[in-house]
Amino acid sequence: MSPRKPNMESSIYLGSDGWWHGRVTMGVKPAGGPDRRHRRAKTETAVTKKVRELEKLRDEGRATKAGRKPTVAEWMDTYLTTIASLKLKPRSLDDYWSKTRNDIIPGVGKHRLDKLAPEHLEVMYAAMLEEGHAPSHVVKVHRILSRALKIAHRRRIISENVATLVDPPSVDETEANPFSREESKAFLAAAAKRPTFMRWAIGVGMGFRQGEALGLRWPYVDLEQGLFHPAWQLQRLTWRHGCKDAHACGARLHRFDPCPPDCAAHKGYRRGCPQPCPKTCRRHASTCPDRKGGGLAFTRPKTKKSQNPVPIPPPFLPYLLEHKAKQDEQRQAAGDLWEECGAVFTRPDGRPLDPRADWEEFKELLEEAGISDRRQHDGSRHTAGTILNELGVDMPTIMEILRHTQISQTRRYVKGRSELSREAMRRMGEAFMPGPNPPSETRTETESTRAARARRRRKIR
DSSP: OOOOOOTTOOEEEEOTTSOEEEEEEEEEOTTSSEEEEEEEESSHHHHHHHHHHHHHHHHTTOOOOSSOOOBHHHHHHHIIIIIGGGTSOHHHHHHHHHHIIIIIHHHHTTSBGGGOOHHHHHHHHHHHHHTTOOHHHHHHHHHHHHHHHHHHHHTTSSSOOGGGGOOOOOOOOOOOOOOOHHHHHHHHHHHTTSTTHHHHHHHHHHOOOHHHHHTOBGGGEETTTTEEOOOOEEEEEOOBOOSSOHHHHTGGGOOOSOOOTTOSTTTTOTTOSOOOOOTTOOOOGGGOTTOBSOEEEEEOOSSSGGGSOEEOOTTHHHHHHHHHHHHHHHHHHHGGGOOOOOBSSBOTTSOBOOHHHHHHHHHHHHHHHTOOOOOTTIIIIIHHHHHHHHTTOOHHHHHHHHTOSSHHHHHHHOOOOHHHHHHHHHHHHHHHSOOSSOOOOOOOOOHHHHHHHHHHHHHHO
8 A cells, every 4th residue: 555645745647537637735725625626638747737837836825716716797896896995986986887887797797707818808898999989998998907807816816917918909198179368268258257257267277177176165265375275076976875785775777688779768868778787786876765975075186186275366366255255145045945065166055066067067158258169177277287388387386286296297288389389489590590681791802812822822832
């Protein structure tokens, strides 16, 4: 009888099925039993190679955990519910969920994590581009999936993050289209006819983001020192279930079958019919009796740099005081109907302005001012950075005003104007080229000059 092999020793043998088999002890399973894994091959050499590779992973601590590996859909649900939710801001988490439901799960959700290959991602990205998604959208999906797989790799659920082996599509930087000085004046002239004039003056003149402007509150406005403290921003968050069984709570709204081709229920939807609900759907929280965490809410900005105080231009102060006085009159007129939130810009009943209504008003002002259509970001931050640059303000100062963390980000926000380029090239031309009518010089050789030259030649000889 052969002696018993020591612990953790692998075994290789020829089976009755004609295949060579290898058994490797990897450790202990979560339940306490031994974790022994199996490899097989046609030849002893091949199975020995597989066994040695598995032993190497075990000895280096890089072997995947025992048990059935989750599918991509199951892991994304775990990642977003218990991992990403502890770190991401609410709006970012909503975006992660949206792209997971609409793109990742329909594309690769049924693949097991350990069977996911780079080719699967490349096919999904190609299909998304074919459907008309922008390359930037595909890159965002790639980053979300890559981060989820990175956590799975760190926890030894998979042996490799296949997303790092895939190159997402190239993204052309969106061309900024800020207001010119004349367009800025025309825009503010149109806004001056509305009670929200100061909201647009702050957006265009100080480069505040939409959420920062709508999230300004009077306790964070220092009128004596002339400073805004943008410590909060206004955002619309997605509602979350407060009940114990989210799936049962939204049962009447679940729709598991796709819409027919001639669907009339979603005819007016710009994005077409919504995707069917997954079998374990936990959405539809807006109808939950105990819903929480949604609607318009004041949240902290993403970075600390965004909370730095910003000086108020002195010409803005009288208008700001006038706006405050008008708001006090509205508060008295509303009486008990006034809902105090401390916001600088409010509706007639004291509630903060709705970002959707704010965006629609921006489009109306563009039309009234005769300005071509553009993004709201172009009309605020890009405009402020570009005009500051035209006024001769240096980049570090613009970076402080816009509260960027890197100056490279500020340079992307500042668009060079043709007026500055023409002035610079005019000065360059004056430095190098002569005037349009240079004085002409004619030299006439005199008799005395010829004689003097002849005498010098005779001396040399």
